[in-house]
Structures are given as C-alpha cells and as structure tokens.
Amino acid sequence: xxxxxEVQTVVSQLEQKIVGKKIKDVWSDxxxxxxxxxxxxxxxxxxxxxxxxxxxxxxxxxxxxxxYSLVVHLKMTGHxxxxxxxxxxxxxxxxxxxxxxxxxxxxxxxxxTLEFSDMRKFGWLHTxxxxxxxxxxxxxSLGRDALSPNFTEKYLxxxxxxxxxxxxxxxxxxxxxxAGIGNIYRSEALFLxxxxxxxxxxxxxxxxxxxxxxxxxxxxRQALKLHGMSDGDFRxxxxxEGRFQQTLYVYxxxxxxxxxxxxxxxxxxxxxxxxxYCPHCQK
DNA sequence: AGTGGCTCCTGAGCGC
DNA sequence: TGCGCTCAGGAGCCAC
Numbered sequence: 435x436x437x438x439x440e441v442q443t444v445v446s447q448l449e450q451k452i453v454g455k456k457i458k459d460v461w462s463d464x465x466x467x468x469x470x471x472x473x474x475x476x477x478x479x480x481x482x483x484x485x486x487x488x489x490x491x492x493x494x495x496x497x498x499x500x501x502y503s504l505v506v507h508l509k510m511t512g513h514x515x516x517x518x519x520x521x522x523x524x525x526x527x528x529x530x531x532x533x534x535x536x537x538x539x540x541x542x543x544x545x546x547t548l549e550f551s552d553m554r555k556f557g558w559l560h561t562x563x564x565x566x567x568x569x570x571x572x573x574x575s576l577g578r579d580a581l582s583p584n585f586t587e588k589y590l591x592x593x594x595x596x597x598x599x600x601x602x603x604x605x606x607x608x609x610x611x612x613a614g615i616g617n618i619y620r621s622e623a624l625f626l627x628x629x630x631x632x633x634x635x636x637x638x639x640x641x642x643x644x645x646x647x648x649x650x651x652x653x654x655r656q657a658l659k660l661h662g663m664s665d666g667d668f669r670x671x672x673x674x675e676g677r678f679q680q681t682l683y684v685y686x687x688x689x690x691x692x693x694x695x696x697x698x699x700x701x702x703x704x705x706x707x708x709x710x711y712c713p714h715c716q717k
Numbered sequence: 718a719g720t721g722g723c724t725c726c727t728g729a730g731c732g733c
Numbered sequence: 734t735g736c737g738c739t740c741a742g743g744a745g746c747c748a749c
Contacts, residue, residue, distance in 0.1 A: 557743095
C-alpha cells in the first residue's frame with residue numbers, strides 16, 4: 435500500500451522528528467524480519483545518533499552517525515509511529531486498530547520511541563554499512579525515481595525499447611523501470627494519461643507517449659501534498675490517515691461511475707493485481 | 718521475453 | 734454463530 439507519496443511522507447516526517455536523537459535500546463517480537471539478525475541490529479544501532487533520512491524508491495534509509503544505516507521497506511501494511519510524552523496517548527495511537535500491530539520499537543534516550551506497526555508482517559528492516567546501502571540488491575536494480583527530474587519521456591522510451599510487447603500497466607509497477615509506483619497510483623496515472631492499462635508498449639502513439647510521465651508525476655505530487663492515501667492501512671508518523679483517497683478517480687471504484695464521464699469503471703487483473711480503468715476516458 | 722503462480726501474513730467480507 | 738473460502742497486496746523467485 436505505501437507507494438512513493440506515502441514513503442516520502444514518512445521520510446520527511448522522520449527527518450523532522452528523530453534526527454539528532456540517540457538510540458538507547460531496541461525491541462522486537464518479529465525478529466525474522468530484522469536483517470541480517472536481531473543481535474547484529476542491536477549491536478549496530480545501540481548508542482548511535484540519527485544523522486538523517488533518505489528514500490530510494492519505496493525504501494526508507496535512516497543514516498546513523500556510526501557509519502551504519504537502517505534500510506526499511508514498509509511493504510503493504512508497515513508504518514512508523516513516533517511517540518513522545520506529549521502525544522503518546524492521542525486517540526490515533528490508542529484507538530486506531532491499524533496502529534496497534536507494533537512489532538519493532540527503537541527507544542531514544544529522551545524517551546521518544548520510534549515504533550513500527552505492521553499488521554501483515556511483510557515489512558523488513560536491514561542494517562548495513564552506510565556505504566553498502568546503494569549496493570543492496572533491491573536498491574541497485576531500481577529504475578529512475580518517478581519524481582526525479584531525470585525520469586523523462588526519453589528515458590522511458592529508451593528503457594522500453596526492449597519491452598515492446600509488455601502492457602503499460604505492468605511497466606508502471608516494475609520498480610526496475612520506474613521506482614516508486616504501486617498498484618494505486620498506476621491506475622490513477624493511466625487514467626490521467628487517458629491510456630488503458632492493457633495497451634502494449636508498441637501500440638502507444640506519438641500523442642500518447644508525452645502524456646505518460648507528466649500524468650505519473652502529477653498524481654504522485656498531488657498525493658504527496660495530501661500525505662498519501664490510506665484507504666487501508668497506511669498512517670503517517672502521527673498515526674493519521676492521508677487524504678488522497680478522496681481524490682481517487684478509478685482505484686477501488688470498480689462498478690461505480692467514472693467521475694468524468696459517468697461510464698462504469700471496470701476492473702481487470704494484470705499479473706495478480708487489480709487495475710481499474712474507465713473504458714470511455716481511456717483508450 | 719512475457720506470463721502465471723506461489724510465498725510471506727492477517728483481517729475483512731462473503732456464502733452457507 | 735461460526736466455519737471455510739477468497740481476496741488484498743510489494744516484490745522475490747521459479748516454472749513454462
């Protein structure tokens with residue numbers, strides 16, 4: 435569920451909230467998702483201070499001042515909560531069931547905690563030398579970041595020149611081509627671009643090509659502004675929902691009328707994932 | 718090269 | 734009421 439806008443929301447909030455803090459202790463009740471091991475993790479982070487945060491596609495990187503870094507993937511339902519004396523008992527933390535699946539906790543010496551809630555336990559944390567972060571397999575293989583200036587129509591055309599038979603809907607999900615898009619924003623971006631997800635790359639016209647990259651950037655920027663979307667499980671570090679779901683045109687709207695033309699939105703599977711599209715607005 | 722299926726995991730929603 | 738089924742989904746992996 436967390437895609438680029440949600441992950442960037444978390445990275446920005448962590449930058450504001452935990453940089454400079456010193457780690458006192460760590461705890462986990464789901465150690466199999468801490469790599470390379472919980473004991474290594476403990477040794478490498480205890481006593482270190484947070485230097486800063488970064489994002490690679492959907493990966494979160496938390497750099498420490500001891501030459502180690504913590505790389506995190508939220509996968510589907512993972513999210514970070516930052517709790518302190520002042521906010522620990524807010525309703526978002528105590529009453530929202532989505533925030534109640536805490537499996538990992540980092541405690542700072544000032545009493546603040548960085549907690550990782552993850553209902554489905556797919557998310558992972560991986561400690562390594564800071565200099566090794568960019569060599570991690572799932573990071574080194576990433577395509578250009580969807581919001582980076584170097585993600586351009588030319589880049590997309592070049593990288594897709596060897597993938598003419600693939601469906602554009604599958605392309606948008608491929609992190610090794612474009613980093614950051616997930617199942618929600620691929621449907622939304624293709625709606626904005628007016629292109630059916632099932633279209634093969636080789637059939638895209640000269641009028642359609644220039645619409646793809648701007649549509650992707652537009653939908654991601656809009657979502658980022660609203661702290662992402664939380665139809666399901668995403669929460670920001672305050673435990674609060676994003677607001678983008680109110681602006682969805684097609685995702686999750688199967689059998690409902692298109693907000694632009696009234697045609698019934700259809701749903702289909704590409705791979706194992708649902709894509710939603712308007713058969714009238716998208717060609 | 719391009720698909721399809723399985724896996725990790727849990728909760729929601731459904732049919733009976 | 735409660736059981737069992739299916740689905741949701743990021744991404745790696747394997748098979749055809």
